[in-house]
Amino acid sequence: MIVSFGRVIKFSIQDIYRNIWLSLVTIIILILALFTVNMLLVVKVVGDAAVGAIKDKIDVNLFLKNSAEEDEIDALRVKVSNLAEVKEVSYISKSEALESFKEKHRDNAEILEALRELGKNPLTPSLVIKPKDLEIFDDLINHLNTFDDEIIESRNFTNYKLLLTQINNITDKVTRAGYLLSGIFIFITILVVYNSVRVAIYTHRRQITIMRLVGASRWFIQMPYLLSGIIYALVSIIAIMFMFYPFLSLLQPYLETFFVGYNINLIEYYYGSILTIFGVQFLAAAVINMVAAYLAVRKYSRV
Amino acid sequence: MIRLYNVTKIYSKNLKALNNINLNIKHGEFISIVGQSGTGKTTIVKTLIGEEKVDQGKIVIGGWDITNISQREIPVLRRQIGVIFQDFKLLNKKTLFENVAFAMQVCGGQARKIKKIVPHVMKIVGLESKMSRYPQEVSGGEQQRVAIARALVHRPKILLADEPTGNLDSLNANEVIELLLRINKFGTTVILVTHNREIVNRLKRRVLTIDDGYLISDQAVGKYIL
Ligand SMILES: Nc1ncnc2c1ncn2[C@@H]1O[C@H](COP(=O)(O)OP(=O)(O)OP(=O)(O)O)[C@@H](O)[C@H]1O
Ligand SMILES: [Mg+2]
Numbered sequence: 217m218i219v220s221f222g223r224v225i226k227f228s229i230q231d232i233y234r235n236i237w238l239s240l241v242t243i244i245i246l247i248l249a250l251f252t253v254n255m256l257l258v259v260k261v262v263g264d265a266a267v268g269a270i271k272d273k274i275d276v277n278l279f280l281k282n283s284a285e286e287d288e289i290d291a292l293r294v295k296v297s298n299l300a301e302v303k304e305v306s307y308i309s310k311s312e313a314l315e316s317f318k319e320k321h322r323d324n325a326e327i328l329e330a331l332r333e334l335g336k337n338p339l340t341p342s343l344v345i346k347p348k349d350l351e352i353f354d355d356l357i358n359h360l361n362t363f364d365d366e367i368i369e370s371r372n373f374t375n376y377k378l379l380l381t382q383i384n385n386i387t388d389k390v391t392r393a394g395y396l397l398s399g400i401f402i403f404i405t406i407l408v409v410y411n412s413v414r415v416a417i418y419t420h421r422r423q424i425t426i427m428r429l430v431g432a433s434r435w436f437i438q439m440p441y442l443l444s445g446i447i448y449a450l451v452s453i454i455a456i457m458f459m460f461y462p463f464l465s466l467l468q469p470y471l472e473t474f475f476v477g478y479n480i481n482l483i484e485y486y487y488g489s490i491l492t493i494f495g496v497q498f499l500a501a502a503v504i505n506m507v508a509a510y511l512a513v514r515k516y517s518r519v
Numbered sequence: 520m521i522r523l524y525n526v527t528k529i530y531s532k533n534l535k536a537l538n539n540i541n542l543n544i545k546h547g548e549f550i551s552i553v554g555q556s557g558t559g560k561t562t563i564v565k566t567l568i569g570e571e572k573v574d575q576g577k578i579v580i581g582g583w584d585i586t587n588i589s590q591r592e593i594p595v596l597r598r599q600i601g602v603i604f605q606d607f608k609l610l611n612k613k614t615l616f617e618n619v620a621f622a623m624q625v626c627g628g629q630a631r632k633i634k635k636i637v638p639h640v641m642k643i644v645g646l647e648s649k650m651s652r653y654p655q656e657v658s659g660g661e662q663q664r665v666a667i668a669r670a671l672v673h674r675p676k677i678l679l680a681d682e683p684t685g686n687l688d689s690l691n692a693n694e695v696i697e698l699l700l701r702i703n704k705f706g707t708t709v710i711l712v713t714h715n716r717e718i719v720n721r722l723k724r725r726v727l728t729i730d731d732g733y734l735i736s737d738q739a740v741g742k743y744i745l
Contacts, residue, residue, distance in 0.1 A: 422610065430669065430670075431594040431595070
C-alpha cells in the first residue's frame, strides 16, 4: 500500500510534467482565482475597518452656554442619559475642551498663537453623547431636538449614518462584484482543471490501456489524476502566499494614510493567521480540483 | 480451465459477434483460434479478460464465474491471464526492462521482487542482454517477446495471444511461436488467435474455427480449413 502510494505520487508528478505547459496554464488560472478570492477578503477587512473606525468616532455634541449652572447641566445630563438610545454621556467642561483642543492642535503654531492672542477661552462646555446603536441614531437626534433647554447653545448632529450607509453600500457592491468574479473564476478553474486532466489522460491513454491490461486496480489508474488536482491546488496556494505579501505591502501605506490614527494592518491580519486563511483556501481549492479531476477521470479513463 | 456455455455477444441489433459458443479448454492446452477477419476472434479474447460482457451464456475460468464480473474484480482476473496483441503495446519511452517492470509496479509489486522477477522473465524470452534498450532499438519479434515477458510477470495460468505474429516476418513469427510453445510446456494454457495457415498447420494442436460468430469446427489436431 505504501509502495503504491509512493508510485501514485510519482505518476502524478510525471503526468503534470509531461504536459508542463498545460499544467502551468492551469496553475496560473488557479492563482488568478485565488487572487480574486483574496481581494474579496481584503475588501471585507478594509470595509469592516472603515466602519469600525467611524463607529468609534460617532458622537453627538450638545454645546452649552457659558453661563450654564452646574445643577442645570447635571439635570440635562440626567435627562439625556435616560434616553433609551444613549450609551453614555460625558460632560466636557470649558477648560477640558480647551485642553483637548490644544492637544489636538499642538503641532499647529498658528492656531495656538491665535488662541493666546485671544487671551481667554473661546470654547464652550459641552455634553458628548455616544449613541447605543446606529440603527436608532435618527430617534436619538429627534429626541435631542425636542430638548429646548435654556442652556443649550447649539447642537452638532453630523449625519454619520449617511456616511456609514455609503461605506456599507460601497463594500456591499464590491463584495457582490467579488463574489461574482470569484464564482466565474471558480467555474473557469473547474473547466480548466477538467480539461487538463482530460488531456493528461489522453496523453497517457496508451499507458492506461496497458495498466488496465496487466491488472492495475482502478484506484491506481485514477488516483494520480485526482492527486494532480491536489498538487495544482498546493502549488498555486504556495504561489499566492508569496505573491500576496508584496501586494499587501504595496497597499498598506495607502490604508494607513486613509485611516489615520486607526490601527489597520492587513499584513498582520493575513500573516498572523496565515495557516488558517491559506489552509482553508487550499482545502477549498483541493476539493474543487478533485471534483473536476474526478469528473474527467470518470468520463475519460475507461480507454 | 476455461468453459464457455452458450456464449452470445451482441454489439448491436444486427451484429452478433458471437453466437451460442460452447467451449471447454483444459489446463495446459495449446489451442489455436482461426477464422476470417471480423468473425469474432478478438471478441472471444475480450470476453475472457472481462473487457466485454457477454449478452447470453456463461463464462467460467478456473472455477470462477466471470460472466458478471465487477469492475473491482477485473484486475484480479487480469493478473491471472497474460495477454499479448499484434501491436505489442509497449511504452516507447521506457526501456525493455522498465516496460516489464511497469506491469509489476502498477500492481503494487515490491521493488525487490521486481528486481528479481523481471530479469527472470527476460531470460525466459531470451532478451536478458537487451534489457536497457528501448523498443525502437530492437526488432519486432523482440518487441513481441518483451510483451510476452511482461505478460508472464504475474505467473499467469493462461496466456492469450491475439495475432501475435501479425506484424512479423516468418522468421520472427516462428521465434514467437517457439516461445509460446515453450511457455506452454511449463504448464501455461496458451490460446493463440491467428491468421497464419502455415503456423497452424505446423503446430498440429487443437484448432477452433470461428465463422461469422459461430464455432464451426473444433479439431484436436487441426488444420487451417478456411
Ligand atoms: N466495440 C465494438 N462495437 C461494435 N462492433 C464491434 C466492436 N468490436 C468488434 N465489433 C464487430 O464485431 C465483429 C467481430 O469483431 P472481432 O474484432 O472479434 O473480429 P476478429 O475475428 O478479431 O477480426 P480480425 O481477424 O480482423 O481481428 C466485427 O464485425 C466487428 O466489426
Ligand atoms: Mg481480431
